[in-house]
Amino acid sequence: MPSPPDADFLVLTSRLAPRLDGGYAVAVASRLRLLRSIGVTRPLLLTFDVGDADERAREIRHALREDPEGDIEMRNLYEEVVRDPSWLYEQAQEGGADPATAYRAIRDDAGAEVVSLPVIRDDPDWHLTRTPVIVRGERGSRVLAGFRALYAAWLTRVVAELRARAGDDERSVVVICESKQIGELIAEWVDPNVRIVHTVHNSHLAAPCRPSAPLRDDGWRRWLGLLDRFDAVVWPTPSQEDDVVERFGAHEGFAAIPTPIAPGLEPPARAREGTDVVMVNRLVDQKRVDTAIALWPSVVARVPDARLHIYGDGPLRSALQNLIEERGVSGSVHLHGYSDRVREAMATSAVFLCTSIFEGQNLAIGEALASGLPVVAFDVCYGPRDYVGAGGVLVAPGDTDGVASALTALLTDEGAREEMSERAREQSLLLTLEAVGETFTRLLEDVVARPARR
Structure with missing residues (x-):
């Protein structure tokens, strides 16, 4: 099997919770194991969910079936903000909360409010809001323009840290985005040495599932309109790739690569x-x-x-x-x-x-x-x-x-x-990992070799 390209690898998911997300969580965990199997050293899992840190850690360990050798690095946006909000405060701008919006306070261990997130109820497009995110600091409050700006601030920081660790300001970073919502928010990320590989987890078509069927929802409609912003898109089946190409046109970097599965257990006799x-x-x-x-x-x-x-x-x-x-x-x-x-x-x-x-x-x-x-x-x-x-x-x-x-x-x-x-x-x-690994490695090589699409 060929070696992966010389780069750092990030896997982005809103959360990793098998009890809540079923096959999606299994697929994300499988992607991390696939990266390890092709020779990626310590891929980095980034999660964006608010919640109890201990419960999150238990869910992630369970999804990954433990990680006893520390082969996968894991970080969460809000844990890092609570631990040290100063970096986020420096990236925020002058401004205040929207008086018509309810907010959810994120607090540190001492109970002090660190960040306040707008609560957008009953709206599947909540992540697209530009309602201010409030960042608290010793010099008062500042704002970020919605979740897009919040996520961009963290990802920029993470990439800068990886490059500093490698001693290379131009080091390639491959971002494997597992979530359409996150994909929408990072589609305009401009960095000549960042490549975005977006995966797909479900059908884009409403039932009955025919190539000409309506799209399932506006989220899919928006996301399909962004295909030319991603450096590669990984479809789980050849037939879905074919249907998308027929309806929306071909894009460089399309590939049909299934999520690998672990070997089955041998059944007991009879x-x-x-x-x-x-x-x-x-x-x-x-x-x-x-x-x-x-x-x-x-x-x-x-x-x-x-x-x-x-x-x-x-x-x-x-x-x-x-x-x-x-x-x-x-x-x-x-x-x-x-x-x-x-x-x-x-x-x-x-x-x-x-x-x-x-x-x-x-x-x-x-x-x-x-x-x-x-x-x-x-x-x-x-x-x-x-x-x-x-x-x-x-x-x-x-x-x-x-x-x-x-x-x-x-x-x-x-x-x-x-x-x-x-x-x-x-x-x-x-x-199997072996069957999928070589194809996936060659996709990553191609992605890093080409100029970034944004």
């Missing part, structure tokens, strides 16, 4: 002889877990001892539990909530089920394939269509009878299940 079906996803509308619950009675009618185990949490948990009871399947459908033992559940289940109406990549499908777990999913863009292959059965979107029949066939035919299990493991080889 584990696949059971009739357990497993789902792993957040309990949100996109995943349509209600569809799985609604079709489950027809599976149980044909396979009476079948059990559906659903791992993951989210805002629909109570509604889904009510649906389970209404459908009379509380004895065979179980909501387990968030769990760090999903891989063990995959190793002892017979089939993996995905009823999403659209996807980006769907890391849980990749983990299922790596565990030798046959996948049954709707044939939706983009992840199932690109990566299930011979390792499962894809059913026409909305065909719940087809899903029930596919599940029944796999649960009742041990030979077919074993054969598909082997094909699932073969299919998962496309998603």
